[in-house]
Amino acid sequence: xxEIKSSSANVEERRYISLTVNDQQYQLEAGTGAGKVDPSDxxxxxxxxxxxxxxxxxxxxxxxxxxxxxxMDGQAVLSCxxxxxxxxxxxFTTIEGLKNPRTGKLDPLQQSFIDHTxxxxxxxxxxxxMSAKALLNENPSATEEEVKxxxxxxxxxxxxxxxxxxxxxAVSGKGR
Amino acid sequence: MTMAVTYRYIGKxxxxxxxxxxxxxxxxxxxxLKFRDLLYGKVLRSPHPHALIKSIDTWKAEQVKGVKAIIxxxxxxxxxxxxxxxxxxxxxxxxxxxxxxLVAAETEAIADQATRLIEVEYEVLPAVFDDYEAMKPGAxxxxxxxxGNLLPLGLSPTWANEIVMGDVEKGFAEADAIVDGSFGxxxxxxxxxxxxxxxxxLWKEPDMVTVWVSNHKIWGAKRILSAIxxxxxxxxxxxxxxxxxxxxKSxxxxxQCYAAALSKATGQPVKVSFSKEEHLASFVLRPAxxxxxxIGMKKDGTVTAIAGSWLMGTGYYSITTQIQVxxxxxxxxxxxxxxxxxxxxxIICTNRNASGIVRGxxxxxxxxxxxxxxxxAMEKLSLDPFDVLKKNFVKPGDGYFWRDAIWYNYRGIDYxxxxxxxxxxxGWKQKWKGWLKPTSVKGTKRIGIGVGVHGxxxxxxxxxxxxxxxxxxxxxxxxxGLAEHGTGQVSNxxxxxxxxxxxxxxxxxxxxxxxxxxxxxxxxxxxxxTYAILSAVISxxxxxxxxxxxLAAPMLDASSPEDLETADSMIWLRSDPKKRVHWKQVLNLxxxxxxGRFEPDYTLANCMISFVELQVDTETGKVDLLxxxxxxxAGQVIDPHGLEGQFNGCLGSAGIDxxxxxxxxxxxxxxxxxxxxxxxxKWRTSxxxxxxxxxxxETPIDSHCFHALGVGEITTSPGPSAVLMAASNAIGQWxxxxxxxxxxILQALGKSTEKKKxxxx
Numbered sequence: 001x002x003e004i005k006s007s008s009a010n011v012e013e014r015r016y017i018s019l020t021v022n023d024q025q026y027q028l029e030a031g032t033g034a035g036k037v038d039p040s041d042x043x044x045x046x047x048x049x050x051x052x053x054x055x056x057x058x059x060x061x062x063x064x065x066x067x068x069x070x071x072m073d074g075q076a077v078l079s080c081x082x083x084x085x086x087x088x089x090x091x092f093t094t095i096e097g098l099k100n101p102r103t104g105k106l107d108p109l110q111q112s113f114i115d116h117t118x119x120x121x122x123x124x125x126x127x128x129x130m131s132a133k134a135l136l137n138e139n140p141s142a143t144e145e146e147v148k149x150x151x152x153x154x155x156x157x158x159x160x161x162x163x164x165x166x167x168x169x170a171v172s173g174k175g176r
Numbered sequence: 177m178t179m180a181v182t183y184r185y186i187g188k189x190x191x192x193x194x195x196x197x198x199x200x201x202x203x204x205x206x207x208x209l210k211f212r213d214l215l216y217g218k219v220l221r222s223p224h225p226h227a228l229i230k231s232i233d234t235w236k237a238e239q240v241k242g243v244k245a246i247i248x249x250x251x252x253x254x255x256x257x258x259x260x261x262x263x264x265x266x267x268x269x270x271x272x273x274x275x276x277x278l279v280a281a282e283t284e285a286i287a288d289q290a291t292r293l294i295e296v297e298y299e300v301l302p303a304v305f306d307d308y309e310a311m312k313p314g315a316x317x318x319x320x321x322x323x324g325n326l327l328p329l330g331l332s333p334t335w336a337n338e339i340v341m342g343d344v345e346k347g348f349a350e351a352d353a354i355v356d357g358s359f360g361x362x363x364x365x366x367x368x369x370x371x372x373x374x375x376x377x378l379w380k381e382p383d384m385v386t387v388w389v390s391n392h393k394i395w396g397a398k399r400i401l402s403a404i405x406x407x408x409x410x411x412x413x414x415x416x417x418x419x420x421x422x423x424x425k426s427x428x429x430x431x432q433c434y435a436a437a438l439s440k441a442t443g444q445p446v447k448v449s450f451s452k453e454e455h456l457a458s459f460v461l462r463p464a465x466x467x468x469x470x471i472g473m474k475k476d477g478t479v480t481a482i483a484g485s486w487l488m489g490t491g492y493y494s495i496t497t498q499i500q501v502x503x504x505x506x507x508x509x510x511x512x513x514x515x516x517x518x519x520x521x522x523i524i525c526t527n528r529n530a531s532g533i534v535r536g537x538x539x540x541x542x543x544x545x546x547x548x549x550x551x552x553a554m555e556k557l558s559l560d561p562f563d564v565l566k567k568n569f570v571k572p573g574d575g576y577f578w579r580d581a582i583w584y585n586y587r588g589i590d591y592x593x594x595x596x597x598x599x600x601x602x603g604w605k606q607k608w609k610g611w612l613k614p615t616s617v618k619g620t621k622r623i624g625i626g627v628g629v630h631g632x633x634x635x636x637x638x639x640x641x642x643x644x645x646x647x648x649x650x651x652x653x654x655x656x657g658l659a660e661h662g663t664g665q666v667s668n669x670x671x672x673x674x675x676x677x678x679x680x681x682x683x684x685x686x687x688x689x690x691x692x693x694x695x696x697x698x699x700x701x702x703x704x705x706t707y708a709i710l711s712a713v714i715s716x717x718x719x720x721x722x723x724x725x726x727l728a729a730p731m732l733d734a735s736s737p738e739d740l741e742t743a744d745s746m747i748w749l750r751s752d753p754k755k756r757v758h759w760k761q762v763l764n765l766x767x768x769x770x771x772g773r774f775e776p777d778y779t780l781a782n783c784m785i786s787f788v789e790l791q792v793d794t795e796t797g798k799v800d801l802l803x804x805x806x807x808x809x810a811g812q813v814i815d816p817h818g819l820e821g822q823f824n825g826c827l828g829s830a831g832i833d834x835x836x837x838x839x840x841x842x843x844x845x846x847x848x849x850x851x852x853x854x855x856x857x858k859w860r861t862s863x864x865x866x867x868x869x870x871x872x873x874e875t876p877i878d879s880h881c882f883h884a885l886g887v888g889e890i891t892t893s894p895g896p897s898a899v900l901m902a903a904s905n906a907i908g909q910w911x912x913x914x915x916x917x918x919x920x921i922l923q924a925l926g927k928s929t930e931k932k933k934x935x936x937x
Contacts, residue, residue, distance in 0.1 A: 040285075054208035055201015057419075059370045060452040064854035067370060095201035106199065114195040117817035120825070121662030122198035123370040123419030129199060152863035155854060157368055157420055158662050159824040161862045163817065 017088045021051060022097025030085060037084045044068040044079035047094060055095035055126050059155065066154035069127040069134075070094045076134035095126035098133065109133055109171050118167035120158030128154050132168045141173040184678065185671045186882055187813045193667045193686075194417065194660055203417040206374045206390040207449055214376070215244055217438045217448035218287035220277040220294050221458065222269035225527040225847030226303035226316060229267050229296060232277060237293040242282035245441035246290070252278075253437055255404045257429045259331065259494045260322075264433050269298075270318050270492040271527050272847045273458040275430070280438040280446050303527035305844055307362070307464060307489040310526045318492060318525045327494050327523040329501060336502040336581040339482075339509060339517040344472075347481025347516030351472030353556040361544035361896065362464035362489060363839035363914050365830035366456055366857065367534045371419020373428050373459050374449035377435035381443070383409045387432050391425035392418040392661035393699035398691045400429050401436070415659030415689035422829035423533040423889070424460050425661075426701060427495045431459075456852035460532025461840055462830050463497055464489035467545035469519070473553035477564040483518040486542060490523055491530040497523050497538075502579035503634060503702075504538025508546055509576035510586075510631040510781050512568045527847055534830050537702065539630060540893035544835075544914065547628055547897040552910075555611040561901065562604050565629045566595045570781060578633055578778040587878060588885070591783040591809055594873045595629075598807025601871050602787035612908045620795040623802070624906025628894035629785045634702025635885055636777035640712035641695035644673055644720040644770045648763040650745045652677060652684045652720075656713060657697030659689035663888050664818035665705045669713050671814065672882070676717035678743035695771075703782055706814060706886030707879045712774040714880050720770025728762045780879060782887045784808050786826065786894035790836075792906040794925055797918030799836055799903055801827075801866040806891060811877030812884040822888035823870040831892025833860050835899035835914050 015030040017037050028037045028050065037046060044061070047053045047070070056079055059067040063081040070079045071093040098107040109129060112118070119125040128151060135142050135150040142150070147168045151161070197203040234246045249265040256263050265275055277294050281287035302316040309315055310325040318325055329337035348354055376388040385405065389397050394415040401411045418425065431448050438446040450459060469484025486504075490497040501521045508519070534540075547565075554564050570576060571592075575585045599605065607615045607625050614622040643655035654673055660666040666686060674681045687694050697709065725737035728747045732755050734740055741750050748756035789803040806823050813819055826832050837858040841850040851857045876883035896914060903916040909924045922928035 038285075048208075052210075053201075054204075057201075057205070057370075058207070059372065059419075060854040062452065062853060062855070065370065065452075095199075099200065106196070110199040113199045114191050117189075117192055117195070117664070117821065119192075119195075119198050119662075120664075120821045121370070121418060121420040121660075122194065122203050123205060123417075125198050126201045148862045148865065152861040154862065155370060155859060157370055157422065157828045157859070158821065159826070159828045159860075160821060161865055162824050162868065163821060165862065165865075 017085055019087060020091040021047070021053065022093060023101065026051065039083070039085050041084045042080050043082040043084050043087055046084040047079060053094050053096050057123055057126055059123065064155070066131060067124055067127040069130040071130060071134055074137060076131050095130060098129070108174065109136065109168065112167040112170045116163050116167035116170065118163040119160050124154055124156040124160070128156070128164050136172060144169055147172065183675055185675045187816065189816055190667065190671055190681065192664055193670055205371055205417050205419050206376065206388060209376065209388060211376060211445045213444045215280040215282060215438065215442055215444050215446045216284040216287045217434055217446045218279045218291050219275050219434060220279065220291040222272060222274040222276050224269060224298055224300050225272050226301040227269050227298040228301065229269065229276065230299050231297045233295040234277065236295065237279065237290040240286060240290045240293065242286040243279065243290045244282070244444070245280040245438055246294070247278040247437055247441060253440065255433055257400060257404050259496065259498050260328065262493045264430065264437065271529050272849070273529060274492065278434050278438055280442050303847055305526050305528055305842055305847055307466070307487055307524045307526060310524050318527065322525065325525040327490065327525060329521060329523060330498050334581060335498065336505055336577050336579050338521060339505045339519040339577065342516035344481040344483040344516045344518045348472040350474065351480045352475045353553050354470060354472050355549065355552040355556060356470045357549050357552050358466065358468045359545035359548045359912055360466040361541055361914050362466055363834065364461040364464050364531070365834035365838040366461050366840055367422040367424045367829040368456065368857070369420025369422060369424060372450040372452055372455040373425055373431045374447065375428065375432040375435040376445055376447040377432065377439040378445040379436055379439040385409060385436055386412045386414065387436060388414045389428065389432060390418060391415065391428045392421050392659045393426050393701065394659055394689050394691055395657045395697050396426060396699055397428065397432060400427065401432060404429060404433065413691045418659050418661035421661050422535045423537060423701065426533045452854055453852050456857060457849045458529055460495065460530055461491065462534045463500060463531035463541055465541035465545055467542065467549060469549055471549050471553045473557060475557055477559050477567045479512055479514040479550065479568055481516040482512070482514050486519055486521040488521060488523045488541070489526060489531070491528045492525060493530050494523060495530060495532040497531060499579060500538030504542040506576055506578045507539030507630065507632055508542050510570045510633060511543065511629055512546065512550070513570055513574050528842055529849065535889050536893040539632060540896070543628070543630055543893060544896045548900055551901055558610065560608055562599055562627050565627060566592055569629060569783065570631065576633065584633065584778045586779060586781060588780045589809060589875050589877055594783065594807050594809040594871065595785045597873060598785050598787060598805055598871045601869055602805040604787060612905055614906045614908065620793050622792050622794060622906040623789060624792065624902040625787065625789050626898035626901030626905065627785065627787050628898035629783070630890045630893035631781045631783040632702055632890050633778045633781040635704055635707045635782050636780055637702050637704050637708065638698035638776055640697050640708045640774040642712040642716040642772045643695055644716040646720050646724055646759065646763065646768045648760065648766055650683065650759045652679060654684065654686040654713065655694050656686060657689060657691060657694035658699065661700060663700060663705060663822060664815050665700055665709065668710065668815050668818065672710050672713055673717045676714060677721060679745065703886035703889040705888070706884050707780065708774045711880045712772040715772030716770045718770065719772060720768055723768040723770060724759065724762060728757055731757050731762060780877065780885060782808065782885050782890060784887055784890045784894050786898050788895060788898045788902050790899065790902045790906065792903055792921060794907065797921035799916050799921065801832065801836060803867040804832065804895065805869045805871065807871035808887045809873040809875050810885060810887060811879060812874050812882050813872060814882065814884050819872065820870060823891050824868055826891040826895050827860055829892060832895030832899060835896035835916060837915050837917065839915055
């Protein structure tokens with residue numbers, strides 16, 4: 001997916017976007033076509049369609065629902081509202097990158113979501129987890145009110161919120 | 177209540193089977209699937225609410241590199257569905273957003289560009305958006321063969337199309353109070369599952385089509401598409417994780433047919449995935465309801481007569497509105513045991529997006545108007561609404577006409593105890609101060625309470641089949657046509673088979689949702705999962721166990737297979753447990769297959785009562801939901817976390833919040849939906865969660881061996897009318913319209929002159 005097609009075109013004219021996603025480095029050529037980054041490509045499109053990381057879900061595609069939340073340099077961002085060409089040099093974590101890469105063990109927050117059945121259909125869950133994780137990274141002992149506030153941009157129509165707040169609170173304050 | 181029976185899995189918190197995939201992003205929703213040579217389909221939509229297509233020129237669009245097919249009403253296959261059936265593409269467009277042309281291209285961007293290059297000349301026709309206006313002589317006519325824009329009732333004359341029984345005149349004569357009124361629940365809220373409707377189709381000429389769907393009823397989709405394509409075409413439906421439905425995706429024939437038509441035209445797989453704006457503006461809404469009726473009530477709360485007309489606005493066509501009317505009538509009878517009825521429904525078409533299936537399915541719509549009307553009578557007689565709703569709810573020995581117009585004698589439990597327990601947890605008796613009286617007033621803040629109730633006999637609707645195959649390695653495979661849509665149904669099927677066969681859950685798998693390999697399954701709807709779906713699975717597991725015992729009996733010198741027991745893959749003689757044999761030894765090079773089937777049964781009904789407490793700010797008009805207490809009796813809890821999730825779902829998916837702020841706003845001059853996006857369509861965030869308390873009793877119900885009954889579908893239904901009641905009590909004035917927006921509150925208080933009706937500005 002991340003291989004760069006070599007061609008005989010003038011090398012000087014090529015531009016590359018460097019991204020680090022889940023500790024893996026990608027160099028993507030700017031341009032139109034498979035594997036490249038078009039100037040109109042959103043980060044969520046690049047993650048899902050170019051890099052195949054479909055764990056990041058897109059629902060409204062307009063910055064309203066929080067489904068596509070990922071971390072950029074540790075901060076929660078909406079990947080549907082960022083253009084990939086503006087993300088050169090940035091480091092991202094997606095839902096696929098939360099597991100411990102060496103042991104394969106789930107992040108305690110992911111495990112807590114399973115233990116509390118903090119989802120129904122599960123479509124909003126990756127975004128919920130990434131929003132909550134960003135909060136806990138910054139504030140490991142977040143209060144219930146802080147958790148609710150941090151998740152207030154995450155749309156869920158099943159109303160998993162109550163179980164989500166419980167799952168996050170079970171991890172909050174426990175540290176890592 | 178403590179149960180005599182202890183189970184290994186039933187009623188225990190067991191992690192969902194799909195949990196690890198969900199929390200790691202590995203769940204494959206439709207847009208996560210990869211296909212070779214996939215094309216992307218887009219729909220060109222009408223900017224006019226009502227128009228004839230005079231010409232379509234696709235030449236410019238066809239010249240775009242990467243465009244593979246363009247389909248218009250002139251080239252589309254003659255595919256129709258709905259009640260009565262409409263064409264997939266038509267020469268006439270009937271709402272802003274109606275499909276005009278379909279494009280398949282190599283990328284979404286190319287498909288988008290091509291749709292913009294299609295030149296359409298319209299002859300714009302007058303349009304009608306108001307349900308009453310649509311019935312008037314001279315109103316614009318949507319269909320040549322539906323004069324007055326009236327739709328035929330019932331799927332056939334054998335369906336329940338009204339409630340006519342007893343003698344209403346006699347009933348009114350017996351009444352101590354008679355009220356006449358009109359309440360509407362016509363703000364057409366949208367359930368908006370997070371995953372938008374989508375489908376991928378691959379048509380292999382001449383007559384094989386495979387459709388990957390984003391909905392949860394794969395056999396329902398097969399049935400509908402088979403009827404559309406005709407007998408010659410073999411339809412295979414594959415379902416995966418479904419990102420929410422709340423009923424709405426149950427019927428998704430249009431998006432599926434767009435993909436199928438484009439695949440038929442190109443020979444390649446085609447995906448059509450609605451944007452969120454398309455989802456809101458061109459996929460289904462709740463039907464609009466208005467009830468004009470007269471109610472007779474006695475001093476003791478007995479409802480003596482109900483007579484009136486029930487108008488259901490279905491938008492530009494009906495998917496299942498007739499069935500929603502039939503079920504809604506039955507659900508009204510379950511909640512209100514009245515001997516004399518004359519309720520006449522009407523279904524009307526207007527130039528707006530279509531109404532479809534949403535949790536509550538006709539019953540919530542009718543109840544949102546019927547309970548407020550009953551309340552007017554209760555107010556006259558100074559009766560406590562809790563007492564009246566409890567008294568009138570169906571009890572053993574009572575009955576109702578169900579959707580098939582057949583009378584069913586109710587053989588379920590008395591829900592009075594669950595209602596009492598809910599009232600006690602809520603503190604109803606302490607808080608109730610009488611009609612149109614707030615429970616407390618502090619400055620501009622007034623607190624009000626309300627109660628609503630709902631029940632549904634679709635818990636036993638339609639058919640389910642399942643198989644349970646015990647493989648010779650001792651593992652078990654369940655064949656079931658389910659696609660998980662959030663209720664945990666798939667995990668509960670695994671749980672139930674593990675309980676019947678006394679196996680570790682890890683030894684049990686379930687087929688993917690694929691009609692090629694699964695038996696027929698109506699799918700989750702109407703809370704039928706717990707009774708109907710599980711009954712078929714239990715029967716299949718029992719059947720497999722019986723066949724296994726028949727093979728084992730001679731090996732253990734048992735005189736009858738019934739003398740055997742099994743757990744953890746060992747079978748033993750009950751009278752001599754030392755005589756035992758492992759499943760693997762019994763099966764050797766053999767599998768056994770058990771089959772199960774559930775036949776419809778409408779003699780049981782579930783029940784939900786919801787109590788709400790809210791605060792109205794008389795200065796701003798804002799309504800804040802403070803507390804909700806839901807109560808039911810589930811017979812036996814199967815999955816505590818899943819049940820809690822269903823209960824909490826009472827707020828979203830066009831539930832309680834459809835009474836507070838959820839609504840679809842149509843521009844009455846252009847027919848445009850003004851809030852067809854997730855910023856302008858209001859939804860509840862985690863920062864504004866009310867307290868929810870859920871009360872669940874477990875009185876064994878005569879369903880299947882686990883005595884359980886589902887309630888998931890109906891949790892949205894009792895709340896909206898409870899909110900209207902609570903807000904009316906808080907401000908001391910009757911409110912007649914949903915939702916109770918600040919404008920409506922201020923208007924009722926005489927602080928605003930702005931007029932606003934239903935879903936129309």
